[in-house]
Amino acid sequence: MEKLCNFNHEFIIVHLLLFASLLSFTNPTPSPTQDEQSQIISRFQEYLRINTSQPSPDYKKSTQFILTLAESLSLETQVIEFVQGKPLVILKWPGSDLSLPSILLNSHTDVVPSESSKWDYHPFGAHIDENGNIFARGSQDMKCVGMQYMEAVRRLKASGFQPKRSLYLSFVPDEEIGGHDGLEKLAQSDVFKNMNVDIILDEGLASPNENYRLFYGERTPWWLVIKATGAPGHGAKLYDNSAMENLFKSIESIRRFRASQFDLVKAGLKGEGEVISVNMAFLKAGTPSPTGFVMNLQPSEAEAGFDIRIPPTVNAESLEKRIAEEWAPASRNMSFEVEQVKQFSLRKKWHSVRIKGWCTMFSGSVSTKFCGILQYISWNQYDYVLWFVQYFVLLIPSVI
Numbered sequence: 001m002e003k004l005c006n007f008n009h010e011f012i013i014v015h016l017l018l019f020a021s022l023l024s025f026t027n028p029t030p031s032p033t034q035d036e037q038s039q040i041i042s043r044f045q046e047y048l049r050i051n052t053s054q055p056s057p058d059y060k061k062s063t064q065f066i067l068t069l070a071e072s073l074s075l076e077t078q079v080i081e082f083v084q085g086k087p088l089v090i091l092k093w094p095g096s097d098l099s100l101p102s103i104l105l106n107s108h109t110d111v112v113p114s115e116s117s118k119w120d121y122h123p124f125g126a127h128i129d130e131n132g133n134i135f136a137r138g139s140q141d142m143k144c145v146g147m148q149y150m151e152a153v154r155r156l157k158a159s160g161f162q163p164k165r166s167l168y169l170s171f172v173p174d175e176e177i178g179g180h181d182g183l184e185k186l187a188q189s190d191v192f193k194n195m196n197v198d199i200i201l202d203e204g205l206a207s208p209n210e211n212y213r214l215f216y217g218e219r220t221p222w223w224l225v226i227k228a229t230g231a232p233g234h235g236a237k238l239y240d241n242s243a244m245e246n247l248f249k250s251i252e253s254i255r256r257f258r259a260s261q262f263d264l265v266k267a268g269l270k271g272e273g274e275v276i277s278v279n280m281a282f283l284k285a286g287t288p289s290p291t292g293f294v295m296n297l298q299p300s301e302a303e304a305g306f307d308i309r310i311p312p313t314v315n316a317e318s319l320e321k322r323i324a325e326e327w328a329p330a331s332r333n334m335s336f337e338v339e340q341v342k343q344f345s346l347r348k349k350w351h352s353v354r355i356k357g358w359c360t361m362f363s364g365s366v367s368t369k370f371c372g373i374l375q376y377i378s379w380n381q382y383d384y385v386l387w388f389v390q391y392f393v394l395l396i397p398s399v400i
């Protein structure tokens with residue numbers, strides 16, 4: 001059951017006061033009037049009522065809805081179908097200085113399926129109960145974010161604000177099934193290159209309390225397969241350097257490393273997204289027989305696969321070294337392959353240093369992995385993120 005308490009349960013943030021005292025902003029517009037508030041809620045409900053449930057989302061309706069909103073905000077619009085029937089809607093608010101890189105606010109339009117019979121209210125009814133909670137599939141993940149972008153733009157425009165950098169809003173399809181026909185295609189396209197994006201805001205995690213959390217980076221996945229070879233032998237014989245023995249030495253070493261990372265999280269010293277996670281995904285070994293496996297034979301090959309997640313703050317080279325020297329050393333007749341999403345270089349000074357403690361690293365989602373640049377925020381983009389965050393933060397509580 002997905003329940004949204006008055007908009008405040010997803011995405012970004014930060015404690016407003018901390019930021020307010022850290023930096024000076026343009027003064028925000030006053031809180032919305034009662035009438036504006038109910039319009040904001042109705043627009044949100046309208047979006048929620050569109051059944052964009054996988055596996056057959058109504059993208060026609062969601063596209064039309066977004067375009068209508070964009071028109072009311074005089075934003076430039078573009079609809080791209082890299083794959084037929086899977087539209088990406090891209091909106092643009094041109095900046096005053098076109099030489100500057102732009103900002104992209106991304107959200108996905110699709111939602112995961114729901115079983116209506118298990119819901120208190122219909123998943124696409126957007127019912128509001130007496131406490132002001134809005135019930136709908138996608139209310140948290142992540143239609144609320146898409147609408148917060150829109151409402152923030154609406155308020156900024158109403159206040160006469162003119163951004164220096166161009167601002168793009170993308171509404172992408174199919175995130176819930178991997179994003180391959182949506183954001184992935186966009187990230188590989190010339191359209192994206194021409195947008196000259198320097199920073200992207202995307203989804204985060206729902207917050208169970210009144211704190212908004214800002215995730216300033218995201219871990220990248222590495223899929224590691226290690227392979228051991230060794231002399232085959234009779235199952236009754238004890239000898240050194242069998243494939244299984246060699247593989248198990250590695251698995252033991254990987255497990256110790258995993259425990260050391262997990263201990264940091266358990267002790268509260270690091271967030272879940274700040275450590276390297278390693279989880280075994282498969283084990284492949286043995287000699288098949290008609291009834292299962294040959295039991296009296298030590299096989300000559302054995303493989304294991306691991307899902308590893310690496311925070312951008314971690315030195316990837318040291319992990320590569322660890323893999324080559326400890327987890328799959330050639331000296332133990334082992335080899336390995338890593339399928340990795342490119343690690344993006346950190347640029348300039350990272351504000352994450354400064355606001356450490358209030359911000360945290362996201363533990364991982366599919367939607368953002370395609371565009372590496374979104375992972376990091378540099379000093380000169382910092383104020384832009386903050387004015388945006390500020391508008392979110394000020395907008396949201398004032399709606400409650």
Ligand SMILES: *[C@@H]1O[C@H](CO)[C@@H](O)[C@H](O)[C@H]1NC(C)=O
Pocket residue numbers: 051053056114116123124
């Ligand atoms: C949403 O639309 C799909 C596809 O048309 C349909 O199968 C599903 O039952 C709808 N979900 C609800 C809750 O109405």
Ligand SMILES: *[C@@H]1O[C@H](CO)[C@@H](O)[C@H](O)[C@H]1NC(C)=O
Pocket residue numbers: 230231241242246331332333
């Ligand atoms: C590696 O393989 C070679 C050749 O089969 C063998 O002589 C050697 O003992 C093996 N070493 C280890 C550590 O498994």
Ligand SMILES: [Zn+2]
Pocket residue numbers: 108141142175203367
């Ligand atoms: Zn999502």
